[in-house]
Amino acid sequence: MPGPGLSTSYQGTLGDTVVNIKASGGRLYGVEISNANVVSEFLQLFDALAANVTLGTTVPKLSLAIPKGASATDVGIMDKVWDQGIEFQTAISAAVTTTNTGATGPTTAVDANFMFL
Numbered sequence: 001m002p003g004p005g006l007s008t009s010y011q012g013t014l015g016d017t018v019v020n021i022k023a024s025g026g027r028l029y030g031v032e033i034s035n036a037n038v039v040s041e042f043l044q045l046f047d048a049l050a051a052n053v054t055l056g057t058t059v060p061k062l063s064l065a066i067p068k069g070a071s072a073t074d075v076g077i078m079d080k081v082w083d084q085g086i087e088f089q090t091a092i093s094a095a096v097t098t099t100n101t102g103a104t105g106p107t108t109a110v111d112a113n114f115m116f117l
Contacts, residue, residue, distance in 0.1 A: 037076075040076070043063070
């Protein structure tokens with residue numbers, strides 16, 4: 001992973017509204033998500049500005065499973081780190097849904113941290 005200089009984005013209520021993590025091209029180096037829902041959820045990552053994504057229609061660049069939690073205090077955790085980063089040419093945007101390419105958001109939004117250049 002690169003040294004000093006990584007930018008971060010905290011998304012405390014990530015759900016079925018697509019948000020820009022980075023509004024230009026870059027590399028995603030890591031993501032950490034906590035899920036208090038008692039079902040697994042999916043992080044959808046898009047190589048596009050949030051305004052240009054339609055959940056359930058736009059195909060994500062990546063769709064990653066987020067483990068279920070047992071309760072609000074016993075959450076499921078997903079940690080991913082990519083040493084070389086994953087390149088996004090246009091922008092990095094994200095949403096969380098109940099299926100890998102769907103449009104329905106989780107009952108309770110997840111807590112997410114992103115590390116990127």
